[in-house]
Amino acid sequence: MHLPRIRYGRRLSYSDYIYNFFATLSGLTVFNIEFFKQAFKPPFEVAEIRKHMDELGVKTFGIVSITGFIIGLVLAMQSQPVMVRFGAGDSLPGMVSLSVVRELGPVITALIFAGRVSSGIGAELGSMRVTEQIDAMEVSAINPFKYLVVTRVIATTMILPILAIYAIIIAILGGYIAIVITEPMSFEYYRTAVVKSIAFGDFIPGVAKTFVFGYIVGLVGSYKGYTAEGGTEGVGRASTTSVVLSSLLILIFDMILVKITLWLWPTLG
Amino acid sequence: MVMADSRVVEVNKLSKSFDGHVVLNGITLNVTRAENLVVFGQSGTGKSVLLKCIIGLMIPDNGKIFINGQDISLLKINELNRIRKNIGFLFQGAALYDSMSVHDNLAFPLKRHFPERSNEEIENKIKHTLELVSLEDAINKMPSELSGGMKKRIGLARSIITDPELMLYDEPTTGLDPITSKEISVLILNLQKKLNMTSIVVTHDLICAEIIADRAIFLREANIAFEGNIEKLINSNDPFLKNFFSHEVISQENK
Numbered sequence: 001m002h003l004p005r006i007r008y009g010r011r012l013s014y015s016d017y018i019y020n021f022f023a024t025l026s027g028l029t030v031f032n033i034e035f036f037k038q039a040f041k042p043p044f045e046v047a048e049i050r051k052h053m054d055e056l057g058v059k060t061f062g063i064v065s066i067t068g069f070i071i072g073l074v075l076a077m078q079s080q081p082v083m084v085r086f087g088a089g090d091s092l093p094g095m096v097s098l099s100v101v102r103e104l105g106p107v108i109t110a111l112i113f114a115g116r117v118s119s120g121i122g123a124e125l126g127s128m129r130v131t132e133q134i135d136a137m138e139v140s141a142i143n144p145f146k147y148l149v150v151t152r153v154i155a156t157t158m159i160l161p162i163l164a165i166y167a168i169i170i171a172i173l174g175g176y177i178a179i180v181i182t183e184p185m186s187f188e189y190y191r192t193a194v195v196k197s198i199a200f201g202d203f204i205p206g207v208a209k210t211f212v213f214g215y216i217v218g219l220v221g222s223y224k225g226y227t228a229e230g231g232t233e234g235v236g237r238a239s240t241t242s243v244v245l246s247s248l249l250i251l252i253f254d255m256i257l258v259k260i261t262l263w264l265w266p267t268l269g
Numbered sequence: 270m271v272m273a274d275s276r277v278v279e280v281n282k283l284s285k286s287f288d289g290h291v292v293l294n295g296i297t298l299n300v301t302r303a304e305n306l307v308v309f310g311q312s313g314t315g316k317s318v319l320l321k322c323i324i325g326l327m328i329p330d331n332g333k334i335f336i337n338g339q340d341i342s343l344l345k346i347n348e349l350n351r352i353r354k355n356i357g358f359l360f361q362g363a364a365l366y367d368s369m370s371v372h373d374n375l376a377f378p379l380k381r382h383f384p385e386r387s388n389e390e391i392e393n394k395i396k397h398t399l400e401l402v403s404l405e406d407a408i409n410k411m412p413s414e415l416s417g418g419m420k421k422r423i424g425l426a427r428s429i430i431t432d433p434e435l436m437l438y439d440e441p442t443t444g445l446d447p448i449t450s451k452e453i454s455v456l457i458l459n460l461q462k463k464l465n466m467t468s469i470v471v472t473h474d475l476i477c478a479e480i481i482a483d484r485a486i487f488l489r490e491a492n493i494a495f496e497g498n499i500e501k502l503i504n505s506n507d508p509f510l511k512n513f514f515s516h517e518v519i520s521q522e523n524k
Contacts, residue, residue, distance in 0.1 A: 127367070136364035139324045140378045140431075141350035 001034050001145065003027045003227055008237070024245070031223045035153055038146045048151040049158075056117045056152070057159030061166070067112050068167035071104050072096060072174025080182060089183075093190050094197030096175035101198055102206050105168035107254055110213035113160055114246040118221035121152055122242030125225025126235040134226070149226060153218035160214030161207050168206075205261040212257060213250050220246040275301045276335075277435050277467040278323060283332035285318055292318050294491035295332065300435075305461055305468045307478040307499070309513070310488035316471040317361070319488070320437045323469070324358055325349050336435070354382055357433035357466075361440045363424030365412040371423050372408045375399070375430050382431055394430060401463075402426045402456060418449035422456070429460060436461070438470040442477045454480040475503070475514060487513075 004023040007016045076096050083092050125148060128134050137144040176190045221242040228238040278300040285293040292315035300306045310316045321327040323334055325341055334341050336352050344352070365374050375395045379386070386394075399405045402422040412420060421441060428436060441457060442450035454477040461468050461481075470481055478485060478499055485502050487495040487510065495502055495510060503514050 124368075131362055131367075132360045132364040133366055135321075135326055136358070136360055136366070139326060139353055139356070139358040140381075140427075141353040142378065142381055143350075 001030060003030055005229075006227065008230060008234075027227065028219070028223055031149075031219060031226075034145060035150060035219065038143070038150050039154065041146070043146075045147060045151045048147065049154050052152050052155035053159050056120070056155055057163060060113055060116050060159075060163060063112055063116060064109055064163050064167050065170050067108060068105065068170035069174040071108055071167075072100060072171030072176075073178045075099060075104065075171075076175040076178035080179065090193075091197075092179060093175065093193035097172050097194040097198050098202060100168050100171040100175070101202050103254075103258075105171055106164045106206050106210045106213065107250065109164045109167040110160060110210060110217070110250045111247055113156075113163060113214070114217045114220075114250060115243050117156060118217045118242040118246040119239045121156075121218065121221030122224040122228075123235055123239040125149075125222055126228030126238035127225075129226060129228045130231055130234055145226075149219075149222040152222055153215060156218030156221075157211055157214040160217065161210040164207060164210040201265055201267070205257070205265070209254065209257045209261075212253055216249045216253060217246050220249060277302050277304075277337060278469065279333075279335040279338075280319070280323070281333040281335070283319070283322060283334065284330045285315065285322060285327065286330055291491045293322075293329075293488075296488075296491075296493060298486060298493065298496075300467055300469060302467055303461070303465050305458070305470065305481050305483045307482035307485040308469060308471045308488060309473070309478065309485060309502070310471075311513075312473075314488045315491060316488055317439050320358070320439055320469065320471055324353065324356060324437060354431060355434045357428030357431070357436045359421070359424050359428050359436070359438045359441055361443060363412075363420040365415075365420055365423055365427070367412055369412075370408075371399075371404075371410050371412070371415075374412070374423065374427050378427065378431055398426045398430045401429070401460065418445050418453065421445065421449075421453055425453075425456065425460070429464065429466075432464065434466060436466050436468045438468065438472070440472055440474075441470065442472060442474045447476070450474060450477060451480070453477070457481055 004027055006020050006023050006027075009016075012020075076092065079095055080089070080092060083089050083095065088095075125134070128148070134144045134148065137147065172194055176185075176187060179185050179190065224238040224242040224245070228234040230237070276299050278298075280296055280298045283293055283296040284291070292313075296319065298306075308316050308319065318327060322329050323336070329342070336356070339348075339352065341349060341352065365371075366377065369377065372395060375398060376391060379391050379394060383391075395408070396405065399408060402425055404419060404422050404426070407415060407419060407423065412423070415423060425441070436457075438457065442453050445453065454474075457468065457470070457477075458481050460466065468481070470477070472478055482499045485495075485497065485499050486493050487502060489495075489509065495505065495507070502510060505511065
């Protein structure tokens with residue numbers, strides 16, 4: 001696997017920035033192809049995937065819970081006066097749940113996940129790269145890409161949808177609390193209104209895209225860490241650029257996936 | 270005369286440059302079975318690059334490298350890995366896996382290369398290898414809990430645990446105090462004798478070289494400037510070698 005080198009330095013010219021843009025793009029493409037080449041070949045390193053799912057996923061539950069709750073709460077608090085003004089106060093549970101299921105839940109969870117996990121993977125693999133641990137693995141005839149990258153990418157791809165579903169549930173609960181603070185509403189009424197307003201077709205595309213977001217987080221973090229160079233400065237750079245690039249790609253792919261979803265299922269619009 | 274079949278490593282006209290800076294320029298050398306070759310040279314003269322080319326971590330610009338008669342540039346990754354299983358590599362910083370304990374660091378290559386071995390056999394092998402480097406007590410420690418010398422020993426244990434035929438050492442004693450560095454050097458020599466390994470040792474450390482070396486080469490300006498036994502190098506009249514191996518210049522300046 002040949003990955004183009006990124007040019008680093010304090011005085012980069014415009015041509016260097018353009019070169020780095022295309023080098024990153026081609027590096028990610030090569031990394032992507034390599035992932036699919038390696039992912040279906042044994043050994044499958046199931047224990048390692050499980051370990052990463054635990055480390056990367058379970059430990060993100062806390063922050064996802066807080067974020068999910070606040071999103072639901074703030075969304076309901078902000079929307080309530082407007083909805084009431086237009087005489088659509090009854091539609092508030094449906095509006096909150098649809099916004100959270102279709103867009104806010106998956107995307108905000110993915111962005112939080114990128115901040116927490118992509119930077120972690122970038123820093124960990126970056127530090128392994130600069131301290132020659134990845135080289136040590138390679139000279140021991142063990143495939144470092146398979147062991148370090150494939151396992152992490154599979155783990156992030158599998159764990160993010162679970163986190164997103166969890167965040168959606170918490171956000172909807174947050175929405176209920178925001179409503180109930182200002183006006184009395186039974187939980188049963190809220191639950192029925194939520195379930196009525198969400199169709200299966202709303203839920204599936206929202207959750208399905210989190211598989212893509214999870215894949216992006218794992219792949220970008222691994223790519224940045226795997227190609228880190230330049231000592232501790234390189235590790236820091238790998239960590240930061242992982243978050244920036246994966247967040248950006250999440251938003252770009254969100255736009256593309258929403259367009260595809262609407263094209264495939266026009267009734268959702 | 271060296272018999273061709275006793276050559277473990279053959280490097281033929283090896284060249285490597287980085288961004289136009291030539292680091293190795295047509296290096297040719299052979300290492301025979303059970304021989305300890307020491308590679309000297311100033312910092313940045315391509316000693317580590319030479320080792321990394323031999324193990325296949327770096328691809329030479331020109332030239333060939335043969336390991337046990339096989340040209341490694343022609344090998345696919347699976348075939349290269351088959352050869353790598355017979356090679357141990359001790360990195361300058363030991364390169365222990367931070368997230369694994371000493372036990373897991375040692376078990377990692379063993380479990381993957383010998384899946385047929387039982388857990389008991391693997392545990393015995395780990396114990397035995399740790400005894401060889403006198404660090405049986407460190408089995409459950411994490412790399413962050415080890416001193417520099419201990420890390421080197423564990424790195425050495427991990428490299429030899431698969432019983433390699435060829436060992437490559439990248440500055441095994443750099444950054445260690447004189448006593449620990451002597452201990453590591455003696456350990457390398459004893460292991461080589463005990464396991465009948467061939468070794469290439471990159472070092473700046475004269476004492477380490479005196480203990481280990483059967484033969485030494487000196488890299489200078491991208492070429493092998495001198496080759497021979499260690500005494501020949503130390504007693505050479507060449508001003509550059511004198512400068513490298515003695516305190517003469519420093520003492521003159523101090524006067």
